[in-house]
Amino acid sequence: KESKIHSSLASHLRYKQNKDTINTIHSIKVGISLVFVSLLYILDPLYDQVGENAMWAIMTVVVLFEFTAGATLGKGFNRGTGTVLGGVLGCIAAILAQNLSGVGNSIAIGTFVFISGTTATYFRQLASIKKRYDYGVMIFILTFNLVVVSGVRTHDQKVWELARERLTIILMGFIVCICVSLLVFPLWASDELHDSIVSRFQYLANSLQDCLEEYVKTEEENKHGASFTLCKSLLDSKSKDELLANFAKWEPWHGKFGFFYPWEQYLKIGEVLRELAAIILTLGGCLRASRKAGALASESETVEFESCEAIGSRIVWSMREVGESMKQMRKCEAENHTSKLKAARTELSLMIATSKIAAIENSTEALAIASSVFFLMEVVD
């Protein structure tokens, strides 16, 4: 018991320290990239080539450089597409407007700006676009406006040239970002997602064990709060998972993950684990309440509960096993586990028919969900 708390504390500390190191690495990477693009300004021969436009390279690096490689790639893709589309459409609109004279020109430009701004912003709000392409649409609006509006001042050929030059500079900034992000101590969103999902198996198994232990223990100790807090924090993990999976999709082949790795499956597993966490939380609450309300359990109930506990610890064991096999990315013997769990479930159902302890039903639920996790596992590995 003591050693378990110790080890979980140690792993928490390691996690924190680890996070600190990763943050430092990321910060240094950003610093290096910034120095690289600043060279465009600082070194005379380079500055003669690009001129004031070097500003755009700095802006690109500051805006694009995200924590994980996948996020940087995704943002870069968005920015690239948005800039090209906005630039091309902006040029066309500017040239169309230049054919009109005087006030007509200004009115045409105003109309273009209004229509493009309104429609693009509307699209930005749609859930499917917002999720993956929000940034791209924003850049589209920005580029389109700048190009159209610059068209009033610079004429004909100049508009194209302006667009081409800026694009080249932005591309340079992007290349610096990508090189530093992917080649110098890369931080992968896929690793983070994988680790966070794998560690949840461990957390849930611990919480479930605590639940079972708590029921048997005497009143005095009531400090299992820690594992429940972890369990609760799992409930809020959905948006983080989705972000990470989104980024992971952008990442190229690396380490143990191939192309077209089934990231969607991770989201599904995450969903199931969240449900499981909710069940374990409620189970813990029920057990605590029934211990308070029901006073001391009768002899026969204690016996029943003990067999429940045996089954419960079998679930805990299986969860640890599955988490471990997922960590090492080897195919787990899913049939083996599921058949064991099915047997456990039938045992439980039999017991429910004869007894009425509240906890059992929750366990059944947990079982049902645990077995669905195993089916998912089969799909992933």
Next chain:
Amino acid sequence: KESKIHSSLASHLRYKQNKDTINTIHSIKVGISLVFVSLLYILDPLYDQVGENAMWAIMTVVVLFEFTAGATLGKGFNRGTGTVLGGVLGCIAAILAQNLSGVGNSIAIGTFVFISGTTATYFRQLASIKKRYDYGVMIFILTFNLVVVSGVRTHDQKVWELARERLTIILMGFIVCICVSLLVFPLWASDELHDSIVSRFQYLANSLQDCLEEYVKTEEENKHGASFTLCKSLLDSKSKDELLANFAKWEPWHGKFGFFYPWEQYLKIGEVLRELAAIILTLGGCLRASRKAGALASESETVEFESCEAIGSRIVWSMREVGESMKQMRKCEAENHTSKLKAARTELSLMIATSKIAAIENSTEALAIASSVFFLMEVVD
């Protein structure tokens, strides 16, 4: 029953339509603001004043204009502070570097860029700063770099002037944003947060009622999925709530909300409602499982369950009542509700002592939590 499903469908449709209207309004507002700042470029007298810098006004509008007024204000504050701080420090660094000659100058600038980029990025990763000031720090990095690096090319007095001019233009863009965002059909984050929290009371009350009804109903119908899906979506609402509360804090006095309105309380209520949702979900699962496993309930159990149901519907009624009073922002008679609920809880505890239906314990839990909601309500109103 039919009419309830109808009304919930209608409210869902109304919600969707409503959201569409709001999106359109927002889009048009963005379009208008863009046209305004484009005038800086289009109209000759204005262009003579600001020159190429007008670009920065457009950029400011595109980047700052967020969906809700609070988000726009918060982002604007971040951008302003980041720009000023970055500008001032950048100027100082540039002037320091100008005192060195030749290569020393370049090396000094490179060092400044690296150090500022690295430390600022490190701070960006810290949770407390990331939550509210992430954007400000990014703008700080950007401005600092641009100013320092421009310092190589433009000299002495020029650096200050450049910074001052850009700041004025950015301020103009910001003022346009704020005026359009606050004065033309303002969309408040505070309203959104309030409505979403209030509507959850309704959702949860409906789900709880469905749970209770389902147990009594015969096997055949099993289409209460809708309210459970809503219940499940509540579990993921944490990050959205936090964002909205963050924005709401930026919003000035308006409508029914005063200054220093206790937004933190909304987050706490949201937390409690999420726990309640988890309990209701599990309760629903338990009831369904026990109906499958336990076959037909004996006579005495049915009687017991009926009294449970009576208590349950009292909870449902109280929840609706509290939600309603929160909607109209009148003080609800909290003592009244809590005393009723306490009585119900004691009744339940008595029943638990004599019987052993699984559901009861969950109800106790629900009760405990419901009463804690009521205490919270007292604080808010």
